[in-house]
Amino acid sequence: MRLSGRNLKCxxxxxxxxxxxEFSASSGEALAVTGPNGxxxxxxxxxxxxxLVPADxxxxxxxxxxxxxxxxxxxxxxHRDALKPALSVLENLSFWREFLGGRPEDAGQCLxxxxxxxxAHLPAAYLSAGQRRRLSIARLLSVRRPVWLLxxxxxALDAAGQDLFVRLMRDHLGGGGIIVAATxxxxxxxxxNLRMEGAK
Amino acid sequence: MSALAALIRRDVRIALRxxxxxxxxxxxxxxxxxxxxxxxxxxxxxxxxxxxxxxxxGALLASLLTLDRLFTADHEDGSLDLIVMSRTPLELACxxxxxxxxxxxxxxxxxxTPALGLLLNLDGAATFAVALTLLAGTPALTFTGMIGAAxxxxxxxxxLLLAVLVLPLxxxxxxxxxxxxQAAISGPLSFGTPFSILCxxxxxxxxxxxxxxxxxxxxxxx
Numbered sequence: 001m002r003l004s005g006r007n008l009k010c011x012x013x014x015x016x017x018x019x020x021x022e023f024s025a026s027s028g029e030a031l032a033v034t035g036p037n038g039x040x041x042x043x044x045x046x047x048x049x050x051x052l053v054p055a056d057x058x059x060x061x062x063x064x065x066x067x068x069x070x071x072x073x074x075x076x077x078x079h080r081d082a083l084k085p086a087l088s089v090l091e092n093l094s095f096w097r098e099f100l101g102g103r104p105e106d107a108g109q110c111l112x113x114x115x116x117x118x119x120a121h122l123p124a125a126y127l128s129a130g131q132r133r134r135l136s137i138a139r140l141l142s143v144r145r146p147v148w149l150l151x152x153x154x155x156a157l158d159a160a161g162q163d164l165f166v167r168l169m170r171d172h173l174g175g176g177g178i179i180v181a182a183t184x185x186x187x188x189x190x191x192x193n194l195r196m197e198g199a200k
Numbered sequence: 201m202s203a204l205a206a207l208i209r210r211d212v213r214i215a216l217r218x219x220x221x222x223x224x225x226x227x228x229x230x231x232x233x234x235x236x237x238x239x240x241x242x243x244x245x246x247x248x249x250x251x252x253x254x255x256x257x258g259a260l261l262a263s264l265l266t267l268d269r270l271f272t273a274d275h276e277d278g279s280l281d282l283i284v285m286s287r288t289p290l291e292l293a294c295x296x297x298x299x300x301x302x303x304x305x306x307x308x309x310x311x312x313t314p315a316l317g318l319l320l321n322l323d324g325a326a327t328f329a330v331a332l333t334l335l336a337g338t339p340a341l342t343f344t345g346m347i348g349a350a351x352x353x354x355x356x357x358x359x360l361l362l363a364v365l366v367l368p369l370x371x372x373x374x375x376x377x378x379x380x381x382q383a384a385i386s387g388p389l390s391f392g393t394p395f396s397i398l399c400x401x402x403x404x405x406x407x408x409x410x411x412x413x414x415x416x417x418x419x420x421x422x
Contacts, residue, residue: 049281049285050284050285051281051284051285051421052421053421068287071284071285072285072286072287074285076281076282076285078278078281079278080276080277080278080281081277081278082277082278082279082281082282083277084210084214084277084279086213086214086217086218086220087210087213087214087217091210091213094206095206095207095209095210096282098202098203098205098206099203099206099207099210099282099283099286099288100203100282100286100287101202101203101286101287101288
């Protein structure tokens, strides 16, 4: 499997964020997107996720399932964590597991693997920022998708959480997955780097 | 299918929890209806003549009240991104969300109608007629209102804009809803004609609403 972007150009609000951007990542590879604030890291991830239409160029996934589009084979972990405060931790996760389909594994087990099982019945409104992030990460585990698009995945995580996440990313890459992560901090795994300088 | 069922279950559950919109809609409906007799005065004949129109207006405003959160809540917390990316067609997801909104916010209004009919001096048959027209007509309000809710996401303006966009679209529903209720109560027109048109409006909105809302959401992604 190979994820590649060719000659990508992104324009937002009339301002060119980046242009002529090329990247590629194969099965088992992680791509770390770095750069100053406003360089377009999030925009790039959203273009790959299919949530933004590039002004030029295209993103392609070769070797995936032919009938599915790239965004249907990708998990997107953004700044906003898609959690409903009125629902419990388990209800939030069960919903996404059921809605995203695929091959669901046991929701309780996913919570256990991010060390949130003790809070399963707590309303998500009472979670700390780090716990919310852990719950979002549990969503990545609950349904298998080959491509993970992560936006500052380790922000708000404590040291134990970061170790745990490194292990989960290793497992994902070991299973032939692809990770594209926008980050300021080293991810703790072997990565290829894509440095974005931002438009002048 | 299980994805859509999950979406409906989640939305209904959120609406029924503390802070959800279901109860607010009913309370607003109750308030509007209770205020009307004070404004109109103690003329029972006038009140029962205005009754169906008051109930319809109350239901219309009450369903608008919670409609602006239909997509903006999901947009703000990032759920909408994941819904757009999922393998479920966005049109079906929109229809499921509208159905959930109707179940949580529309259906309670219809259940409350008999109690409110008493306040407006409507007899049993008249109340039943109004409830029946609301049952046939409120889905149309939700499914056309959904278009406005989707546009509100695109334009980053909720609330008032939604009312301005949606109210003109709901005029036909209001006309035929009230006409059918009046026909059932006092004649001379037959009940069947306006009621059939009301049902047709609902069916049209089932088709147009989800497609228009999905198109608007896709266009407005950022």
